[in-house]
Amino acid sequence: MDLNKKLGIPSVLLYYIYFPFWLAFFNEIGVQVVTSSNTTKSIMDKGVREALADACVPIKLFFGHVMDLKNKCDCLFIPRVVCLNGKTIYCPKFLGLPDMIRHSLDGIPPIIDVRIDARQGRLSKIKAYLEIGSYFGAGRNIVLKAYCKAWIALRRYNRLLRKGLNPLDAMEIIKNPKNKKLILPAKSNLKFAVLGYPYAIYDSFISVNLLGKLKKMGVSVLTAENINPLTLAWQKNCGLPKRLFWTFSDAALKAAHYLFRQGRVDAVLHLTAFGCGPDSLLNKFIELEAKQHKEIPFMTLMIDEHTGEAGMATRLEAFVDMVKRRKEVVSTCRN
Amino acid sequence: MSKLTFPRMGESWRTFKMLLEDLGNDVVVPPRPSKRTLDLGVRYSPEFACLPLKILMGTYLETVEMGADTIVTSGGVGPCRAGEYAMLHHKLLKDLGHDIKMIVFEPPRLQPLNFIKNVRALNKNRTSIRGIIAHIKRAWRKLQALDNAEKLSHIVRPREITRGTTSKMYRRVLGWIDQAYTTEQIIETETAALQALRGVPQDLDREVLKVGIVGEIYVLLEPASNLEIEETLGNLGVEVERSMFLTGWTRDNTWTETTEMMSVKEAAAPYLPELVGGHGRDSIGNTILCAKRGFDGMIQIAPFTCIPEIVARTILPRVSRDYNIPVLTFFLDEQTGKTGMSTRLEAFTDLMRRKKRLQRGQFTLTG
Ligand code: SF4
Ligand code: SF4
Numbered sequence: 001m002d003l004n005k006k007l008g009i010p011s012v013l014l015y016y017i018y019f020p021f022w023l024a025f026f027n028e029i030g031v032q033v034v035t036s037s038n039t040t041k042s043i044m045d046k047g048v049r050e051a052l053a054d055a056c057v058p059i060k061l062f063f064g065h066v067m068d069l070k071n072k073c074d075c076l077f078i079p080r081v082v083c084l085n086g087k088t089i090y091c092p093k094f095l096g097l098p099d100m101i102r103h104s105l106d107g108i109p110p111i112i113d114v115r116i117d118a119r120q121g122r123l124s125k126i127k128a129y130l131e132i133g134s135y136f137g138a139g140r141n142i143v144l145k146a147y148c149k150a151w152i153a154l155r156r157y158n159r160l161l162r163k164g165l166n167p168l169d170a171m172e173i174i175k176n177p178k179n180k181k182l183i184l185p186a187k188s189n190l191k192f193a194v195l196g197y198p199y200a201i202y203d204s205f206i207s208v209n210l211l212g213k214l215k216k217m218g219v220s221v222l223t224a225e226n227i228n229p230l231t232l233a234w235q236k237n238c239g240l241p242k243r244l245f246w247t248f249s250d251a252a253l254k255a256a257h258y259l260f261r262q263g264r265v266d267a268v269l270h271l272t273a274f275g276c277g278p279d280s281l282l283n284k285f286i287e288l289e290a291k292q293h294k295e296i297p298f299m300t301l302m303i304d305e306h307t308g309e310a311g312m313a314t315r316l317e318a319f320v321d322m323v324k325r326r327k328e329v330v331s332t333c334r335n
Numbered sequence: 336m337s338k339l340t341f342p343r344m345g346e347s348w349r350t351f352k353m354l355l356e357d358l359g360n361d362v363v364v365p366p367r368p369s370k371r372t373l374d375l376g377v378r379y380s381p382e383f384a385c386l387p388l389k390i391l392m393g394t395y396l397e398t399v400e401m402g403a404d405t406i407v408t409s410g411g412v413g414p415c416r417a418g419e420y421a422m423l424h425h426k427l428l429k430d431l432g433h434d435i436k437m438i439v440f441e442p443p444r445l446q447p448l449n450f451i452k453n454v455r456a457l458n459k460n461r462t463s464i465r466g467i468i469a470h471i472k473r474a475w476r477k478l479q480a481l482d483n484a485e486k487l488s489h490i491v492r493p494r495e496i497t498r499g500t501t502s503k504m505y506r507r508v509l510g511w512i513d514q515a516y517t518t519e520q521i522i523e524t525e526t527a528a529l530q531a532l533r534g535v536p537q538d539l540d541r542e543v544l545k546v547g548i549v550g551e552i553y554v555l556l557e558p559a560s561n562l563e564i565e566e567t568l569g570n571l572g573v574e575v576e577r578s579m580f581l582t583g584w585t586r587d588n589t590w591t592e593t594t595e596m597m598s599v600k601e602a603a604a605p606y607l608p609e610l611v612g613g614h615g616r617d618s619i620g621n622t623i624l625c626a627k628r629g630f631d632g633m634i635q636i637a638p639f640t641c642i643p644e645i646v647a648r649t650i651l652p653r654v655s656r657d658y659n660i661p662v663l664t665f666f667l668d669e670q671t672g673k674t675g676m677s678t679r680l681e682a683f684t685d686l687m688r689r690k691k692r693l694q695r696g697q698f699t700l701t702g
Contacts (some may be wrong), residue, residue, distance in 0.1 A: 052649050054639065054666050080609060092414045092612040096646035099607045103653040115609070240422050245414070277416055277642040280383035281423050288426055 005136075008073030008109070010065035011035045013058060013094065014081060016167045016198040017225075020174055022077070024153035025129065028146030029138040034073050036065040039205035043068050048305050050105060056275040057206055057304050058199050059093050059100075066101055066108070075110045076101075079132075082117040084125070088247040091278055161225045166211060167202050190219045190324065193259045195252045195286065196271030198225060206303055207271060208312040217320050222265060224255040231258065238289040249278045256286045260293040267297045267323045274304030297323055336361050336459075337436070340403035342391050343368070344556040346481045347581050349513045354474040355407070358467070359460030363403040365394045368559040372397055377669050379427055386638035386667055387553035388420055390560055395424060399433050407457065410439040415612030415643055473518050475582070480512050480525035482580045487532045489576065492569030493544075494537040501535050502566060508532060541572065544687050547625035548577045549618040550636040551644050554667055555579050561636050562673045564665075564680070568634075571684045576630075578621040579614065599624060606650050615643030619650060626658035631687040633660055639668035661686060 007026060009015065015035070026033050036043070039061060047064025069076065078098045083089045093100075098113030112135055116128040126147060133143035153174065160170035192214060194201055201207055201223060214221055224232070235254040237243050244250045252270075259265050270286050272279040283300055290298035299319050301312070341351050343365035355362045366372070368390050376393030384392075395406060411418025421439045428435045438457065443450035458467065484505065492501040508528035515524040546568060554561045555577055565575050603620030610616055622633045635651065637644030648664050655662040663683045665676065 052645060055645055055649070056640075082609070089414050092615070092642045093646060095414060095609045096607060096611045096615065096643075096649075099609070100646055100649040103606055103650040240426075242410075242422070244419060275383065275640050277383070277385070277640055280381045280385070280388075280640070281416060281419050284381045284384075284423060285426065288430055291430075 005074035006032050006034050006072070007112075008069040008076045009033055009035050010062060010069055010076075010078070011038070012062045012065045012203070013097075013199045016202050018154070020157040020171060021150045021154040025132075025146045025150035028149045029133055029136060029142050031136050034069070036068040036072075039065070039203050041205075044205065044305055052104075054275065056093070056277070057273045058197065058276075059097075060305065061199075061203070061206060062097070063101070063105070066105065070105075070108055073109060075112055075135075076108065077112050077132075079128070080113050080115040082115060083119050083247075084116065085247070086118045088243070088245055088250045091246050091248075093277075158229075162228060164220075164222070164226050166221075166223075167198065167225070188218050188220045190320070190327070191222060191265050192219050192323075193222045193255070193265040193268045194271060195224060195255055195268065197248045197252075197273070197276075198223075200271055200273050200303065206273075206305075206307075208303065208307050208309055210269075210271060210301070210312070210316070213313060213316055214320075217317070219320060222259075224251045227255055227258065238285055240285065244278070244282065244285075246278045249282045252282060253285055256289055260289055260296060263293075263296065265296065266327060267299070267319070269319075270298070270300045272300060272302050274302055297326065337405045338363050338403045339405045339407055339457075340365055340395070340398040340401075341407045343394055344553060344581070345558060346485065346509060347478060347556070349481060349509070350474045350478045353477060353516070354470055355457065357460075357470045357474075358458050358462060360457060363398045363401050365398050366401075368394060368557065373669055379431065381423075383640050384423075385416060385551075385641050386560060386669070387551070387557075388416070388423065389669065390553075390557070391420070392424060392427060395428060395435075396431075399428070399435065404434070405436040405438060407438045407453075408440070410441040414610070417613065473521070476518055476521050477512065477515070479582045480515075480521055480528070481509070482582045483525060484508055484512065484528050484532065486577075486580070487529055489565060489569065490574055491532055491535050491537060492566070493572045493574045494539060494541055496536045496538050498570060501532070501569070504532055504535050542688075542691075544573045544631040544684065544691065545629075546573050546575050546632045546634055546687070547621060547630050548575050548634050548636065549579075549614075549621045550634075551613055551638055551641050552579055554636050554638055556581065561665075561667065562671065562676050564634070564636060564676065567673075567677055567680055568684075571680060573684060575634075576625070578617060578625075597624065597627075606654060607646070611643045611646045613641065613643035615647040618644060618647040619654060622651065622654050622660065622662065623658060626654075626660040630660065631691055632683065633662045634683075635662060635664040637664070637666055639666045641666070661690070 009019065009022060023033055043064040044061060046067040047060040047062065050067060051060040051063040066076065078101060080098055081090050081094055098111050101108060102111055112132060114128050114131045116125060118125055129147050130140065130143050157170055157174060160173060161167065194210065201210065204212060211221055232251060232254045235257045237253055238257045244253055256268065259268060268290065270283055272283050287298065287300065301315070338361045339355055340363040348364055352362050352364055372393035373390060374393070375396045376389035379396065380389040380392045408421050410421050421437055425435065425437045438453050440453055441449045454467065462470065488501055488505040495501045508531055511524045511528055512521070515521040548555065556579065558565065565577070568575050599617050599620030602623040603616045607616050607619050618635055625633055635644065635648065651662050661683070663679065
């Protein structure tokens, strides 16, 4: 493979966490990157048609994005991401992602499915990227330099997230640092924590624009990505004897632990996807934790490919009203 | 004294009961999962928990009613949910107000201390280490005897002359094995049991289809959870070979019958090189090995929302095409009914039979 080929990266799943890294990396070694467009109804429908009916919504969506991309690029980047921090792994569906795509869709361009498993030694991540580089004939030094640049990009991105930006805005700022000013979310007197997987929360199509809706209702939002990872790493696991071993679930549970104890948010929402395996546990653990912190209202929102705009809006409005009224009552009592 | 219980998987409880009692524990035998078990489990488990978690939850609640106060089970480090089951069960039981103790066995290789601690907690008789090893060896032998009887029942059932005789005999021999205590007794009753099963009147000329069963371990091993799929198939004249037993997959079998001396992992590698938790990769590998051995079809059974088997199921259609072997999948949940399953199995059996006759027809034409 050479450098003139276009590399396709589906804008789902890990996109929200690592795209800035990948983009910087591939730009540096001179590979052109294309991404799938934002989720639309037609992408969702394609995914639903191609993926197994029993799969969870995000995986169906991944299939849809691959269908959207497959004719726009010469090869696809679907790394087999097993473990990145040496401690927690990704959902087994991530582990089998390249195989599922390769063996169930037709007419798919070649897939770069390098395995990344940080548990296999300190240098395993760099090695994985050297392997990725070699697909494009990039030499060792170029790859190492690109790898460093990519880290810097990711650091910047994460810093923006910590300031309270959501991933899409943060990526936009990184792309055009000049003509876009850093607009921090306005402070409001209601603050909700939204827990869940980044690829569900930030995809405004499958989350039925949850973040947008909250914003419109004057609620500011905090997600696990906005919390400093060091703070998170220190948290206990809501009274469980060991951590959850899936990265995103672990983060969400730790965030729940932190938020419920800190008490700086007015409510906690958990966004969960229909048919998600890890969530069946995670949601229960968060719910049990919420039971012990009655002063912070908690609600679970489940999304699937049929989630309707109207139903979601009504539920959210009712919940926000309830929280508002509660807050007023509490403050008048205090006075 | 505390009363122990443990998860039930098929007939293996007979062994675990013996082992725990040998160590001096008071044991509550988990009852066979029933409609009530499932109802209880469904009521108190998260909606999208997989079926094994729900059934086990129901079983635990039933054993708690029977006086159990300690649960011995396994933990794990993933990648699949089973490793977190114990924690969830514990939390749910506590939430319901049951003060239950959990003894969770983590993989001894990773946490040797946990293993030693647990064994000491269970060793009420203060048996010596050598004694414990002897107990475990004997228990293992019993488990093998139980598995061997079950395997034979799968071969005999499709050929029996009067329907139901095999199942009846199988239940009877289970009782014999259950009674055996010393290693000699276990070996003796095993021989007797196998002989008795072979003695069931059979029609050896019957055209019998051979089907491999793959999937998630719990629903494979607990007939009550898979709606006795093996018995149903046997009654349809299908010999089943299940890919999984607690005492392990019969490796010799695969190695001699496939010319290429392939392991399950190697067979699966072109399709799914990654361990995706549970037994997803084995489902693929075994399908390929069974196809090479000339099986007539494969059946995959898995709980609804089962992560590894969803990965496997996504890939299986390609395997089925490449190796020309029909594959039928059942995702089981609390709503799956026996009649619906039987209808699908009948249709599948018809399909395999037609395919087989067609192939044989071609052979006579060309030969
Ligand atoms: S974590 Fe849940 S939503 Fe994400 S891929 Fe796995 S099953 Fe699907
Ligand atoms: S293998 Fe399937 S049934 Fe078993 S824990 Fe994992 S998801 Fe649940």
